[in-house]
Amino acid sequence: MQLEQKSFNVLSEKLSNWQGRKEWFFNREHTDTYEQWYEGRYKRAEVWQKKVMAELVGKDKNISELLEFGCGTTRFTRWWKEIGIEATGGDLSPFMLGQAVHLFDGDLVNADSHFMPFKNNSFDAVAFITTFEYYRDPIQVIREAARVGKKGIAFGMMNRNSPKVLRRRVQEIFGQNPFYLTATFYTPKLLSQKIHEALKGREYTIEWTCTGLPKWFPMQQWSLPIGDFFGLYVRFND
Secondary structure: OHHHHHHHHHHHHHHHOHHHOOOHHHOHHHHOOHHHHHHOOOHHHHHHHHHHHHHHHHOOOOOOEEEEEOOOOOOOOOOHHHHOOEEEEEEOOHHHHHHHOOOOOOOEEEOOHHHOOOOOOOEEEEEEEOOHHHOOOHHHHHHHHHHHEEEEEEEEEEEOOOHHHHHHHHHHHOOOOOOOOOOOOEOHHHHHHHHHHHOOOOOEEEEEEEEOOOOOOOOOOEOOOOOOEEEEEEEEOO
C-alpha cells in the first residue's frame, strides 16, 4: 500500500511539471472546481464566446464531426452538439478528464496534442478553446490539427490585446492567479503568423472576430483585434 502511494506521488509530481513547469491543470484544487468557475462570474463571457465560435464554425456546412483538444471538463465539447456538431474530446490532464467522464457522454482520449493519436483526416475539424495558449510547440500542434482535421481548425483564444492581461500579470506577482503563469497570449495577427508558418504550402482562408468587451460597451462583438477573447477559424481550400 505504501509502495502504491509512493508511485502515485511520483506520477503526480511528474504530471505537475509537464513541459518542465508547474501547470494548474494538474492540480486537483483547481480542476475539481473548474465547472463552478464557469457557472459564476465567467458565465456572461462564456455566452459570448460560444456565440462567436458558433458563427465562425457554423458557416462551414461541411463540419459535422469535430475533435476538441484540451477539452478539460468538456464545457465546450458537450456544447458543440447544440449547433449540430458531434464532438470528441482530448486532454492531457487525467484530473480534467476525471471530471469530464461524468459530464460528457461522447468519446474522450487522454493524450498530448503535440502527438494526436488519430489517423489522417479522422475528423472534419479540430478545435482548441482557451488551451492553445499553453502549448510548448504551437507550430507542431497546428500541423497535427491540420493532419487530423480535413476541413479546418477552430481557435478560441484569450486575447493579448486586453486590459485584463495586465490585471492578470499583477495578480500573478502577488500570487493570486496561478492560471496564466505559463500561458502565451496571442492576438489574431500573432496567431495568424503561427498558422502561416505551420501551413506553408496549403490553401486556406482565415476569419476571426473578437468579443470579451466591457458590459457597458455598446458592442459586444466586432472585427477589431481588441477584447478579452477572439475566435479564429482556418478553412482549408485545398
